Amino acid sequence: MRAKTRSVLAAAGLAVAVGCSSGSHAKPSPPGVSSTAAAIANGQSIFQTGRDSDGSQIIAKPPALYPKCAACHRVDGSGGLHLPGGAVSADLRYKALVTEQKPPYTLALLERAISTGIDNTGQPLNPVMPRWRLSKRDLHDVAYYVLTKLK
Numbered sequence: 300m301r302a303k304t305r306s307v308l309a310a311a312g313l314a315v316a317v318g319c320s321s322g323s324h325a326k327p328s329p330p331g332v333s334s335t336a337a338a339i340a341n342g343q344s345i346f347q348t349g350r351d352s353d354g355s356q357i358i359a360k361p362p363a364l365y366p367k368c369a370a371c372h373r374v375d376g377s378g379g380l381h382l383p384g385g386a387v388s389a390d391l392r393y394k395a396l397v398t399e400q401k402p403p404y405t406l407a408l409l410e411r412a413i414s415t416g417i418d419n420t421g422q423p424l425n426p427v428m429p430r431w432r433l434s435k436r437d438l439h440d441v442a443y444y445v446l447t448k449l450k
C-alpha cells in the first residue's frame with residue numbers, strides 16, 4: 300500500500316480513537332465546518348453511542364424510546380428489530396436505502412427522514428422512529444455516516 304493512502308487511513312482511525320467523552324474541551328474545527336474524517340467519526344459516534352464527538356447526548360421530540368440509532372437499527376444498520384406498536388426498524392444499509400428504493404435516498408432525503416420523519420416517498424415514518432432535534436452539523440454527519448458507511 301502506498302504511503303499516502305496509509306496516512307489518510309491512519310488519520311481517519313485517529314479521529315475515531317480520540318473522540319471526546321467528557322465534552323469539556325474545545326472543538327477542533329469551527330461549527331458547521333468539518334473534514335470528511337471528522338464528519339464520519341462524529342456520525343459514527345452519534346449512530347453507535349447517541350453522543351456526538353463533543354459528548355452531547357442527541358435528543359428527539361417527543362423523547363426517543365432508545366437514545367441511539369444502533370439500539371434500534373443495530374450497529375451494522377441491518378435493523379429488523381421488532382419494537383412496540385408493531386414497528387420494525389428499517390434496514391439502513393446502502394442496498395436497502397439506495398439501490399432498492401424509489402426514489403433512492405440521498406443525503407438531503409436522509410436528513411429529512413432523520414429530523415422530520417418524512418421518508419423518501421414523502422410519507423410519514425412510524426412514530427417509533429424518533430424525530431431527532433440535531434444541530435446542522437450532527438444531522439449532516441449522521442446522515443453522511445449512514446449513507447457512506449453502512450454496507
Ligand code: HEC
Nearest residue numbers: 364365367368371386387388389412418424425427428429
Ligand atoms: C426507538 C427506535 C429507533 C431509533 C433509536 C432510531 N430509529 Fe430509525 N427507524 C426506526 C423504525 C421503527 C423505523 C421504520 C419506520 C417505519 O417503518 O415507518 C426507522 C426508520 C428509519 C429511517 C427510514 C428508512 C427507510 O427505509 O425509509 C431512517 C433513515 C432512520 N430510521 C435513521 C435513523 C437514525 C440515523 C437514527 C439515529 C439518529 C435512528 N434512525 C434512530 C426506529 C428507530
